[in-house]
Amino acid sequence: MKQRINKIAVMFIVSIFALSGLGVSYAAWTDTITIDGTVDTGELKWEIETGTTGSTHGVGPDWNCFFDLNGGIRQLAPEGKDVADTIVWLEVATHPHTMTVTINNAYPYYYDHIAYIVHCYGDIPLKIWMLNFIVDGIIVETLYHNDWVADPYVYLDLDGDGACDVEIWWGNPLNQQMEFCDRLDRSFEILVLQPAPQGEPLTFSIEYVAIQWDKWTPNG
Amino acid sequence: MKTAKLGAIFLISIMALAGVGAGYAAWTDTITIDGSVNTGSVGWHFTGVSGTWAWKDVVEETCIVTTTSTKPNDNCILIAYSKAVIDPSDDHRVTLTFDSLFPCINFEADFTITYTGTVPGKINSIIVRDFWPDPGDETVMDPYTTLDVTIYDEVGGLVKEWIDTAFDPSIFCGWQLHEGYTIYVVMRIHLGQDSDLMGLTGNFDMDVEVVQWNLYPYQPL
Numbered sequence: 001m002k003q004r005i006n007k008i009a010v011m012f013i014v015s016i017f018a019l020s021g022l023g024v025s026y027a028a029w030t031d032t033i034t035i036d037g038t039v040d041t042g043e044l045k046w047e048i049e050t051g052t053t054g055s056t057h058g059v060g061p062d063w064n065c066f067f068d069l070n071g072g073i074r075q076l077a078p079e080g081k082d083v084a085d086t087i088v089w090l091e092v093a094t095h096p097h098t099m100t101v102t103i104n105n106a107y108p109y110y111y112d113h114i115a116y117i118v119h120c121y122g123d124i125p126l127k128i129w130m131l132n133f134i135v136d137g138i139i140v141e142t143l144y145h146n147d148w149v150a151d152p153y154v155y156l157d158l159d160g161d162g163a164c165d166v167e168i169w170w171g172n173p174l175n176q177q178m179e180f181c182d183r184l185d186r187s188f189e190i191l192v193l194q195p196a197p198q199g200e201p202l203t204f205s206i207e208y209v210a211i212q213w214d215k216w217t218p219n220g
Numbered sequence: 221m222k223t224a225k226l227g228a229i230f231l232i233s234i235m236a237l238a239g240v241g242a243g244y245a246a247w248t249d250t251i252t253i254d255g256s257v258n259t260g261s262v263g264w265h266f267t268g269v270s271g272t273w274a275w276k277d278v279v280e281e282t283c284i285v286t287t288t289s290t291k292p293n294d295n296c297i298l299i300a301y302s303k304a305v306i307d308p309s310d311d312h313r314v315t316l317t318f319d320s321l322f323p324c325i326n327f328e329a330d331f332t333i334t335y336t337g338t339v340p341g342k343i344n345s346i347i348v349r350d351f352w353p354d355p356g357d358e359t360v361m362d363p364y365t366t367l368d369v370t371i372y373d374e375v376g377g378l379v380k381e382w383i384d385t386a387f388d389p390s391i392f393c394g395w396q397l398h399e400g401y402t403i404y405v406v407m408r409i410h411l412g413q414d415s416d417l418m419g420l421t422g423n424f425d426m427d428v429e430v431v432q433w434n435l436y437p438y439q440p441l
Contacts, residue, residue: 044247064434078434083339084260098252105260107339107432124247158257166257190255198261199338206253215246 045122046178046210047095052117055101058086065111069169069191070153074111086112095121101190108194115187120178120210127177127216128184131170132207136160145174145218155193158202163195165202177213260338262432264397265311268332271303274325285325302327302409316407323411330368330406335397341430342396344438346389349425362387364417366408374400384408389426396433 057063062077062084077083084105091098101114120126133141133154141154148170155164171187178184196202275284275296284292289301300320307313316329335341369392370381380395387407397403411417431438 044249046249046251048251078436081340081433097250098254100254100256102256102258104258105338106257107260107262107434109434118251122249126249129248166255190257192257192259196257196259198259198263200259202257202259204255206255208251208253210249210251212247 042124043122044124044126044212046118046120046126047097048090048099049117049119050090050096053088053090053099054115055086055088056113058112063111064109065191066109069167069189084110088114106192108192108196110192113187113189118184118186120180120182123180125177125179125213126210127213128174129211129216130174130209134205144220148174156204158204159197165193165196167191167193262337262339262341262430264333264335264430266306266314266331267334269304269306270330271301272328273301274299302329304329304331318409321409321411323413326408326410328406328408333403335401338399340396340398340433342394342433342436343392344431344436345429346392347427348389364409364411368406370404372402
């Protein structure tokens with residue numbers, strides 16, 4: 001009898017131990033759902049449209065402006081002469097970002113007007129933001145919208161002699177918003193000034209920057 | 221223990237995200253316009269000269285006039301000459317010399333100017349400065365001085381000429397020149413048979429300015 005109780009007790013204790021062991025080796029009941037996430041970022045992109053670039057007086061009789069774009073008189077060059085030429089070239093690309101304007105045989109008070117269309121092809125709305133004028137790799141002037149409103153005329157010294165060689169009038173404000181597929185007509189004027197040296201190649205660049213619409217500021 | 225670990229991971233994540241937010245600027249895209257201005261030029265310079273040499277052939281008792289300084293023959297002696305010489309260090313300057321002139325011979329000093337500017341130019345001003353020792357010499361010499369001026373285009377075609385023109389430089393102002401044009405100028409002194417013309421001396425200085433055609437007439441500030 002005692003033996004039987006002992007056996008039962010042992011079996012009970014073993015069972016307890018076994019069950020305890022079972023409790024330790026099995027985790028709680030679970031079930032899992034999975035969320036797969038994909039994040040595609042949008043693009044902020046704009047371009048100069050192919051087929052829209054050109055100069056107003058690049059071919060044919062020259063136009064002059066005496067003596068400053070700000071208030072100067074724009075007129076046909078004396079005797080309708082064709083002395084200088086302006087060539088506008090757009091890079092060949094799916095989405096052109098660089099336009100080259102070359103004036104050959106320029107002389108003081110030679111004037112031209114350059115036009116082109118910009119196109120927004122990104123899915124993020126953009127706002128036209130700023131201009132950087134660069135001479136010899138250095139940003140010499142920056143215009144934000146407030147600067148443009150105050151004074152849209154920029155004078156550039158291209159040969160480092162302390163006197164300005166060209167004047168540019170930027171024709172459009174720096175605050176316009178563009179959505180996907182929007183197009184805007186843009187333009188600027190350029191005037192060669194008297195201090196420009198004879199027989200020299202003078203170069204500069206203009207960076208035209210658009211920013212995501214919610215980060216735009218009027219003054220940098 | 222587990223909560224502390226989770227808390228630490230969460231905090232680290234926040235800090236990492238904050239770091240990400242501070243390091244990136246707004247999205248932008250840039251269009252570039254490259255500009256190139258190749259300037260032309262306005263310019264001219266002397267490209268040719270000639271003159272007159274008057275010789276006496278002592279054997280034949282004749283006067284021989286040549287257009288070079290080479291003696292015609294061994295019997296000749298040089299009596300008078302007129303010539304133009306381009307400054308060897310500055311082709312924008314020419315010196316005219318009339319020496320020992322005598323009556324009835326056309327003493328000519330001539331020169332050629334070539335317009336090399338790529339931008340058309342117009343003769344803007346001609347400034348003559350007389351330095352006659354005796355003002356009376358100028359008055360006497362001017363009536364015997366004439367100019368021939370001929371303008372040719374870049375292929376040698378005649379554009380304009382003035383023959384035997386009185387020494388009045390102002391008539392040339394406003395004439396337009398293009399690249400390759402040449403101007404041939406002859407300054408001629410032909411003395412009359414007048415003994416009052418003997419033993420006179422004098423000199424003059426003349427600046428001729430050309431200006432880019434679209435600014436003619438040009439008055440410097």
